Amino acid sequence: MSTLPDQATIAATAAKILLEIKALHFNAETPFIFTSGWASPVYTDCRRIVSFPRARKALMDFAVATIEREIGYEAIDAVAGGETAGIPFAAWIADRLELPMQYVRKKPKGFGRNAQIEGLLTEGQRVLLVEDLATDGKSKENFVTALRNGGAQVTDTFVIFHYGIFPQSKVNMDAIGVRLHALCTWWDVLKVARDNRYFDENTLSEVEKFLNDPVGWSSAHGGKSSM
Ligand SMILES: O=P(O)(O)OC[C@H]1O[C@H](OP(=O)(O)OP(=O)(O)O)[C@H](O)[C@@H]1O
Numbered sequence: 001m002s003t004l005p006d007q008a009t010i011a012a013t014a015a016k017i018l019l020e021i022k023a024l025h026f027n028a029e030t031p032f033i034f035t036s037g038w039a040s041p042v043y044t045d046c047r048r049i050v051s052f053p054r055a056r057k058a059l060m061d062f063a064v065a066t067i068e069r070e071i072g073y074e075a076i077d078a079v080a081g082g083e084t085a086g087i088p089f090a091a092w093i094a095d096r097l098e099l100p101m102q103y104v105r106k107k108p109k110g111f112g113r114n115a116q117i118e119g120l121l122t123e124g125q126r127v128l129l130v131e132d133l134a135t136d137g138k139s140k141e142n143f144v145t146a147l148r149n150g151g152a153q154v155t156d157t158f159v160i161f162h163y164g165i166f167p168q169s170k171v172n173m174d175a176i177g178v179r180l181h182a183l184c185t186w187w188d189v190l191k192v193a194r195d196n197r198y199f200d201e202n203t204l205s206e207v208e209k210f211l212n213d214p215v216g217w218s219s220a221h222g223g224k225s226s227m
């Protein structure tokens with residue numbers, strides 16, 4: 001019998017932890033603008049996790065359980081972190097899985113070795129890309145391409161948080177032939193926040209409007225309006 005916590009428990013607990021450490025921000029008045037151009041009333045700051053050792057330990061234990069369940073025990077040879085926010089999580093996961101680690105720059109350094117991948121990457125290595133989060137997943141393409149150009153086989157990427165609302169994220173992942181694995185989504189957060197009355201109902205309803213129609217909400221609030 002498996003000793004791994006089931007995925008529903010992981011999702012609810014991870015959402016609760018992220019709320020508790022205030023990694024989840026809500027602001028419908030002044031929307032956040034994402035790297036990809038979407039406007040949003042919510043923002044997830046996974047970078048805060050590094051400063052909370054107990055939260056960090058629980059989330060990294062969940063990460064390993066998810067990776068072992070969804071990808072396998074002997075299916076990965078190395079773990080690569082995406083610059084910037086992915087790097088600390090890749091380090092902790094590589095340590096737990098007793099695997100080598102690399103990190104991938106957003107672009108080549110520009111001088112010296114001009115490296116985009118730091119650390120040792122060997123030809124044919126099966127590399128898991130680790131990142132903090134995915135919105136529509138578009139920025140994963142750059143990291144995956146760099147790893148593949150360096151000789152890696154990349155079939156999976158793990159993130160702590162997946163927005164879980166942009167239909168394009170599946171399309172983007174399929175286009176680069178990568179499966180996305182995550183601990184929780186905004187839907188898990190909404191449920192936990194409502195059940196535990198973390199925020200007033202007005203805030204939660206506005207968030208729900210965005211979750212149900214992120215493209216329409218973005219377009220009406222000064223962000224990108226199409227994929
Ligand atoms: O759904 P996606 O298109 O993959 O986008 C999400 C990525 O964008 C942000 O990184 P960003 O490059 O802004 O910052 P960082 O240097 O802090 O990682 C965020 O931290 C995610 O890693």
Ligand SMILES: O=C(O)c1cc(=O)[nH]c(=O)[nH]1
Binds near residue numbers: 042043045046135
């Ligand atoms: O896409 C982004 O830029 C982004 C969204 C988000 O919720 N959190 C973050 O750190 N970046």
